[in-house]
Amino acid sequence: MDRIDAMQAFAAVADLGGFAPAARKLGLSPSGITRLIAALEDRLGARLLQRTTRSVTLTDVGARYLERVRRILADVEEAEGSAEGERTSPSGRLAVSAPIGFGRLHVSPIMSAYLKRYPAVTGELRLSDRIINLVEDGVDLAVRIGHLADSSLVARRVGEMRRIVVASRGYLRRRGEPDRPEAIATHETIQFGAPTAPPDWRFVEDGREIRIACKPRLLTNSADAAIQYAEQDGGLTQVLAYQASAAIKAGRLQIVLEKFEQPAPPIHFVYPTSRLLSAKVRTFIDLVIESSHWHFGGA
Secondary structure (H helix, E strand, C coil): CCCHHHHHHHHHHHHHHHHHHHHHCCCCHHHHHHHHHHHHHHCCCCCCEEEECCCCEECCCHHHHHEEEEEHHHHHHHHHHHHHCCCCCCCCEEEEEEEHHHHHHHHHHHHHHHHHHCCCEEEEEEEEECCCCCCCCCCCCEEEEECCCCCCCCEEEEEEEEEEECHHHHHHHHCCCCCHHHHHHCCCEEEEECCCCCCCCEEEEEEEEEECCCCCCCECHHHHHHHHHHHHCCCCCEEEEEHHHHHHHHHCCCCCCHCCCCCCEEEEEEEEEECCCCCCHHHHHHHHHCCCCEEEEEC
């Protein structure tokens, strides 16, 4: 059994609601379609279609399998078209995932520009701070900030992101500017992160990591809330550079302990190894590199 042929037969039956119309579409006999579907079901060990004398419907397993089959067939079609030189411009659906704040500020403008440049592409931008499974969620490309744990993904580094400590000028005039990480113990702090995250801030000196345990006055999972409270003289907070960049440029916050910062975590685009780098994905990454500067220094 050729699995691609069997998948095409299955998708055609599901789309057209019967074996006979699927056979006509694919230029096969109804018995040939039946054999392909039966072999596919045998291989999977599950029934994909419910057959009656009047109709053919998907089982629950078949409905879930059909979603993945459509993605596989679309990838095959795009790969063949690219190899044969038949496509000169990207087309179809492009799903991109990114963290909420970073996506809103930096990925959304790229998607807008991309769709204007490539009118045959339909875009889908999913903003979430949850790490998703790209294959299961049907996502072509994701932005990840930080060191990657999932080695099953192909990664393309496109920048880096400093983690910085900031405070308002009013707070620093009142309490003094810390000159070493250990001085944080005498300061009021604002903890940004998940409630279950350890309340320690990490620094480095001469290649040695320094961890400072904090007892925050405010604990929040919102970077905006942490920055707003810091702007109101609430204390020190540690955030990603892009999150505080507007407040720093406006003079509402300033960076402290800069020389003790850890090396900036990378920003990557990631996509599944099971997929060829499609024209859509390649041109989206190219547009980011061409038009954006994702090397964030905190100012």
